[in-house]
Amino acid sequence: MAYRAGRHFLQIPGPSPVPDRISRAIDAAVIDHRGPDFADLGKSVLSGMQRIFKTKSPVVIYPSSGTGAWEACLANVLTAGDQVVFYETGQFATLWKQMADRLGIETEFLAGDWRHGVDANRIEERLRQDTAHAIKAVCCVHHETSCGITSDIASVRQAIDATGHPALLLVDSISGLGSVDYEHDGWGADVTVSGSQKGLMMPPGLGFNALSERAIEVAKRGGSKRSYWDWEEMLVSNATGYFPYTPATTLLYGLKEAIAMLEEEGLDNVFARHLRLAEACRQAVAAWGLEIVCQNPAEHSNVLTGIMMPDGHDADAVRRMILERFDMSLGTGLGKLKGRAFRIGHLGDFNELTLMGTLSGVEMGLGLAGVPHKAGGVEAAMQVLMR
Numbered sequence: 001m002a003y004r005a006g007r008h009f010l011q012i013p014g015p016s017p018v019p020d021r022i023s024r025a026i027d028a029a030v031i032d033h034r035g036p037d038f039a040d041l042g043k044s045v046l047s048g049m050q051r052i053f054k055t056k057s058p059v060v061i062y063p064s065s066g067t068g069a070w071e072a073c074l075a076n077v078l079t080a081g082d083q084v085v086f087y088e089t090g091q092f093a094t095l096w097k098q099m100a101d102r103l104g105i106e107t108e109f110l111a112g113d114w115r116h117g118v119d120a121n122r123i124e125e126r127l128r129q130d131t132a133h134a135i136k137a138v139c140c141v142h143h144e145t146s147c148g149i150t151s152d153i154a155s156v157r158q159a160i161d162a163t164g165h166p167a168l169l170l171v172d173s174i175s176g177l178g179s180v181d182y183e184h185d186g187w188g189a190d191v192t193v194s195g196s197q198k199g200l201m202m203p204p205g206l207g208f209n210a211l212s213e214r215a216i217e218v219a220k221r222g223g224s225k226r227s228y229w230d231w232e233e234m235l236v237s238n239a240t241g242y243f244p245y246t247p248a249t250t251l252l253y254g255l256k257e258a259i260a261m262l263e264e265e266g267l268d269n270v271f272a273r274h275l276r277l278a279e280a281c282r283q284a285v286a287a288w289g290l291e292i293v294c295q296n297p298a299e300h301s302n303v304l305t306g307i308m309m310p311d312g313h314d315a316d317a318v319r320r321m322i323l324e325r326f327d328m329s330l331g332t333g334l335g336k337l338k339g340r341a342f343r344i345g346h347l348g349d350f351n352e353l354t355l356m357g358t359l360s361g362v363e364m365g366l367g368l369a370g371v372p373h374k375a376g377g378v379e380a381a382m383q384v385l386m387r
């Protein structure tokens, strides 16, 4: 492949670009994970992740993708034959449910249209019908990456509590954590699943489970047969800063730096930056006269913007054109949205001018690909940023 000058624009909604500070932190010697120095690193990232998840309960760190952390969550608190309700927000909710199906869990899907977030009233209604309390858990995706939709997780907890139903609340915030507010304890999640390569600005390779006391209790008494994913052994080792098996040491160096960066900026400022840049991106889409996938403004994503293609135009052809001409990767349409939508990632290590470069590439690509749109999206975003 010929050399391409300048930085590649990796504007997919995860993996997000890794800042140099994190890359440099990762580029360090591997140490003895049973030696005296390791405990400081272990304790630092474990307590740091509690602050990021906003929890006083333990966070478990796996050398895994987000998908592995999904399985860890299910395996620790559920077993084959258990009844579980999933809410269809998009492709990631679908994939998590399919995983549960494969594990023999009796899943039920509350159908959604991929353009709206979780409707807590429907969860409340379903739980009220379950007077025998057969449903063991409710599973929701906090930020649905396939569509760009943020769901109100606190409202789901309120719905569960309003019915007095004992179901656990299991949440995927793989792409929300570190970019938009997430409160594991405050919103009453029992397990929150996350991963390293989205809002945490890390390379792929770490998966997380934030736990609750109740989830730990349920796991002690039940769950599936499991070994690698088992929380119990992890928690015993983690108490002194160690891991039961070889951790991804160099990624933990990176994670320590990522936590430091998020805290130097301040989590609230990180979220405000994501909101501001997302708002500018949405103004650009409005000026182009194109449609955002998410139809409820209250649920618009500050992590990415999903854009519907006018009929007869292939989103992947536009993405290909933009990659070839401007060396920028945009997110493909997933599942039902394949070819019908593309996604602009605006998360992680991202600022005003990265947004402007990104939007310029998209506007030029729309023109070159012959997609009907109005000019002026880039200008509209600049107006927002100059406020």
Ligand SMILES: *Cc1c(COP(=O)(O)O)cnc(C)c1O
Binding pocket: 014, 065, 066, 067, 068, 092, 141, 143, 144, 145, 172, 173, 174, 175, 195, 204
């Ligand atoms: C990225 C993502 C996943 C999958 O994570 P992997 O690391 O690819 O296994 C799951 N859920 C959501 C919401 C995601 O954004």
